[in-house]
Each structure stands twice: as structure tokens, then as C-alpha cells.
Amino acid sequence: MVIKPMLAYVRTLLTEVLNEGDVAVDATVGNGHDTLFLAQLVGESGRVYGFDIQAEALASARARLEEAGVAERAAFFLESHAEMREFVPAGVKAVTFNLGYLPGGDLSVVTTEASTVPALQAALDLLVPGGILSVMLYAGHDEGKVESEAVLDWAHHLHKKEAHVLMYRFWNQKNSPPILLAIEKRGRL
Ligand SMILES: C[S@@+](CC[C@H](N)C(=O)[O-])C[C@H]1O[C@@H](n2cnc3c(N)ncnc32)[C@H](O)[C@@H]1O
Known part of the structure; x- marks a missing residue:
């Protein structure tokens, strides 16, 4: 298929933007x-x-990461992503959010609008111009629907001089298929 599946498309963007020595954040x-x-x-x-x-x-x-021999490249925090400003220095090249619940884990623990939206703003603030923020949204469960609407509203209102905002989704899939937002930071207003 020439059109990339969502995860493959995110990975293409990340591969294009990230280089040896860069700083990245996995928010989920x-x-x-x-x-x-x-x-x-x-x-x-x-x-x-x-x-x-x-x-x-x-x-x-x-x-x-240990199994892959790269664990020393990561610092893990048992903290909400809404607190990332306290732990991450500015100058980040890429941030990924994959919202919803942990596959195979406790399905009652889900990301929520209340922390996701402030976390996205913190992530955008930490990015360098040209940096990428990717957000996978799942509106197929109740909290996910509310959260997706809030995130889409937040992204829709970002000033075009602050960020390019791309929405990527398969329009003819049924049952609330995921939505990818790919946000590229531009210069300050
Ligand atoms: C869809 S899963 C992420 C899947 C992951 N990218 C992977 O490769 O397996 C969403 C994760 O977000 C976590 N999460 C929920 N609320 C969070 C918060 N406020 N801050 C950080 N993580 C949160 C959940 O515990 C869950 O593990």
C-alpha cells in the first residue's frame, strides 16, 4: 500500500526529524x-x-529497552505527562502521545482530557522550531470521545504561525477509527 498505515506514517515523521544526540519524549x-x-x-x-x-x-x-541494549538512553518517570515541564529541559525534537489505555493492562486507567490537553501544550512549548508532536487519538470509548474532541479543539485553535497541524485518518473506516495529529512547531509568535 502506498498510503502509509498510521503508525508507519508517524514513524516516517519521527525518522525524518530525529538524529543522533537529540532529545525526545514518550508522553505515554x-x-x-x-x-x-x-x-x-x-x-x-x-x-x-x-x-x-x-x-x-x-x-x-x-x-x-534493556533487552535491546538501549536502556541507558531513556529516563522513565512515574508521573503524569502534565508534569513534564518539571523533568524535561527545553530543546526537544519530538514528542509522542499514544492516548487511551495500556494494551493488556488495566482498561480502567485511561488518558483524560484534564491532563492530556495541558500536557500537549507543555510538549509544544518544549519543542524546538521544526520539532514534531504526534498524537494518536482513539474516540471509540467514552472517555476517548470526550478527550479526542478536546484535543482536536485545542489543535484547531493553534495559531498557524505557531504550528502546522495535520490531521491524518482513514475516512472510510467504520467504528471510530483512530485519528493521528502531526504537529510541527514553527517559530514563536
Ligand atoms: C495506549 S497506551 C500507550 C502505548 C504505548 N505507546 C506502547 O508502545 O505500548 C497509553 C498509556 O498512557 C498511560 N497514561 C494514562 N494517563 C497518563 C498520564 N496522565 N500521564 C502519562 N501516561 C498516562 C497509560 O497508563 C497507558 O500506559
């Missing part, structure tokens, strides 16, 4: 698939800051 670590991908892109001299509110998720992600 989960089982660590995205953290590992980021750690491989930033290389030995780079750094990935990872956030999750479930210790179980961070343990699973840490094991995944």
Missing part, C-alpha cells in the same frame, strides 16, 4: 514500543524522557 510509555523506537533514533548520545502513571507499564518498557 505503555509497553514501550514507541520509547524503544525513539531510543534507537536518538542513538547513544541522545536521550528519551518517558512518562506513565502505571509502574507496570514502566517496568515493561524498561525490560524492552
